Amino acid sequence: MLVKCPDCDYMYISDDIADKSQHRKFHADTINGISMRPLVKENTIWSKSDERIFVVSSHSSRAEKVRARKIVGMANNDCDGNCGLIQGV
Numbered sequence: 001m002l003v004k005c006p007d008c009d010y011m012y013i014s015d016d017i018a019d020k021s022q023h024r025k026f027h028a029d030t031i032n033g034i035s036m037r038p039l040v041k042e043n044t045i046w047s048k049s050d051e052r053i054f055v056v057s058s059h060s061s062r063a064e065k066v067r068a069r070k071i072v073g074m075a076n077n078d079c080d081g082n083c084g085l086i087q088g089v
């Protein structure tokens with residue numbers, strides 16, 4: 001049965017194990033925020049307390065790119081794809 005989570009609006013098939021797993025991950029990221037532990041190597045250009053801005057480019061590590069894609073994907077979901085973010089790194 002197709003269901004929509006009332007908290008994160010994710011739609012998934014309730015009896016599909018893989019779909020339920022995807023929902024759990026999406027739900028946790030949406031409700032709790034994406035885990036942003038500092039990576040061993042990241043190009044931080046500004047930081048204050050637990051906030052920071054870092055640059056991701058084609059020369060960045062795979063971990064930096066994966067994290068950036070996840071953040072952009074979440075931001076695009078938040079603004080229904082109309083916030084002008086491009087997912088191309």
Ligand SMILES: [Zn+2]
Pocket residue numbers: 005006007008009010023026027
């Ligand atoms: Zn949910």
